[in-house]
Amino acid sequence: MKINQKNEVVFLTFDQWEDRAKLVAVHSTRIGGVSENGFTSMNLGFARGDNQDRVHENYRRFSEGIEVPLEKLVLSDQWHHNEILEVEASHEGMGIFKTRNYHDVDGLFTTLKELPLVTFYADCVPIYFYDPVLEAIGMAHAGWRGTASQIVLDMLRLFQKKGSQIENIEVSIGPAVCQKCYQVDQKVIDAMDFNFAIDHIITYSEEEDRYYIDLKNINKEILVHAGVLKDKIEVTHHCTACEEELFFSHRRQGNHRGTQIGVMMIRE
Numbered sequence: 001m002k003i004n005q006k007n008e009v010v011f012l013t014f015d016q017w018e019d020r021a022k023l024v025a026v027h028s029t030r031i032g033g034v035s036e037n038g039f040t041s042m043n044l045g046f047a048r049g050d051n052q053d054r055v056h057e058n059y060r061r062f063s064e065g066i067e068v069p070l071e072k073l074v075l076s077d078q079w080h081h082n083e084i085l086e087v088e089a090s091h092e093g094m095g096i097f098k099t100r101n102y103h104d105v106d107g108l109f110t111t112l113k114e115l116p117l118v119t120f121y122a123d124c125v126p127i128y129f130y131d132p133v134l135e136a137i138g139m140a141h142a143g144w145r146g147t148a149s150q151i152v153l154d155m156l157r158l159f160q161k162k163g164s165q166i167e168n169i170e171v172s173i174g175p176a177v178c179q180k181c182y183q184v185d186q187k188v189i190d191a192m193d194f195n196f197a198i199d200h201i202i203t204y205s206e207e208e209d210r211y212y213i214d215l216k217n218i219n220k221e222i223l224v225h226a227g228v229l230k231d232k233i234e235v236t237h238h239c240t241a242c243e244e245e246l247f248f249s250h251r252r253q254g255n256h257r258g259t260q261i262g263v264m265m266i267r268e
């Protein structure tokens, strides 16, 4: 990923999409906002106890920095399930200026131009999908539950239902907790029940009787086994828990923390 700065706002973009002039695919950092304390400073979550006016100001700065229309943002409503909303023009502004008419949505998809999609993160895995032939975008939020229940497959199915050929689909996996920072118990390992091996991205600590897993690369494995071409999948090394300067992290900060967003949009 590349670190960009516009005015005060620092945001990340993907290397594989550097030359895609019409595609917006960015991930926020905690730099460039007006929030304070655990929310310092670019907190983009409304539901975590931060001052709402500050969060609105952060959205204003962020959307200006990445050049997307603030009033049209469509925000997900994440509950660690596999629901994906097909976003239409009628959804513009929902979750920020208008009440959502959808709930329990961990993925967003659209083929419409100038319609920015927003999903939320603070250690979970942001997964960005783009089909340059169909001109479609999608974003999926995957914690361990969404990884185990393979929300990425639901997103691929939706792209294919809309006319995508699997070999055209490009996927980028953004900042999330790294393997070293992500200790889990047996219950999580048992849930990771796939028809291929992931032993190489799970380590077990006998001392702690706990496992360490690489959620970003487990999602990559699922995508590869579903037929997405390996050279069309980018996985960032950035870790939300390791990199305190750049990111909020639930593992590091607990409940008193801000929230990052992922944004995708196709320009006209």
Ligand SMILES: [Zn+2]
Residues within 6 Å of the ligand: 177, 178, 179, 180, 181, 239, 240, 241, 242, 243
């Ligand atoms: Zn880490």
